């Protein structure tokens with residue numbers, strides 16, 4: 001079967017290769033991959049800056065934002081052939097640490113976790129993969145092709161969960177939210193803010209392309225320019241760019257008891273003059289919190305799937321601004337000006353309705369052409 005593979009540490013090593021079918025020891029659930037989303041982490045791996053092959057191998061199958069259909073699964077898993085699923089990216093560390101031991105692998109303490117398509121586990125950009133039943137999330141069939149957004153949305157769902165837990169330290173009545181960056185993470189963060197009934201402001205640089213309208217169509221307000229003008233006195237900030245100046249600016253723009261959630265990874269090397277004493281004084285005197293967040297556990301994937309099901313499906317369709325077949329993987333990996341989320345399609349979705357996720361009445365799980373059936377268990 002075909003797979004998109006890279007050699008970790010080697011820039012521009014991506015290639016389409018024939019690899020063996022996944023072996024049963026990789027998991028009792030056989031999944032046919034429908035689509036894989038592309039994100040900044042993939043581009044870092046492609047540049048040779050990040051990523052590790054499984055032990056004893058020199059290549060890594062790319063892809064951590066997945067959508068697939070179950071081909072076969074043990075009866076005991078509760079997964080039926082045709083079920084729409086997303087693979088969970090991170091696996092708990094083998095020790096395990098106190099957090100991994102209770103299913104909070106997103107908060108791993110020792111860094112020995114592994115990640116599909118990133119760190120020591122093959123990714124999902126291959127025609128089929130095997131996985132254990134507890135490593136997948138089953139989606140509502142109505143989510144259709146938008147299900148490929150569940151992984152990025154899981155990271156945002158975790159950010160919101162932690163914001164709300166921090167908010168519970170005292171009486172908390174948030175109203176205004178600032179999101180910096182209108183990429184997929186920023187837009188999903190804004191979507192979840194609107195779903196909570198909050199007044200959402202999104203700050204980005206572009207004046208053209210799909211982003212301004214995507215923000216407005218959520219019922220949020222789109223801004224360009226500086227943080228202080230876009231949204232002074234925000235109760236909550238989700239910083240989704242990692243741009244040093246923005247990180248510093250948002251820390252100073254919050255209302256009393258403000259919460260700033262950092263989700264962007266800075267590339268480093270940028271030095272800013274900053275008055276840390278003044279920042280400290282403001283944070284102390286206003287009870288401000290600044291925290292970072294990464295990855296997601298099962299609870300967050302489930303929250304993400306629920307949030308996406310509540311969203312307008314046409315809006316989600318527009319968030320996936322470009323789809324490229326596996327043969328055209330080079331096109332998908334090169335960022336173009338009007339891209340929001342680019343997706344590599346491994347298999348044309350045979351469910352036309354869910355491929356376009358337009359209809360509210362999609363409920364039929366189309367059977368797969370390959371004689372599906374339960375195996376094992």
Ligand SMILES: [Zn+2]
Pocket residue numbers: 092093096097098099100101105107108109110111112113
């Ligand atoms: Zn751990």
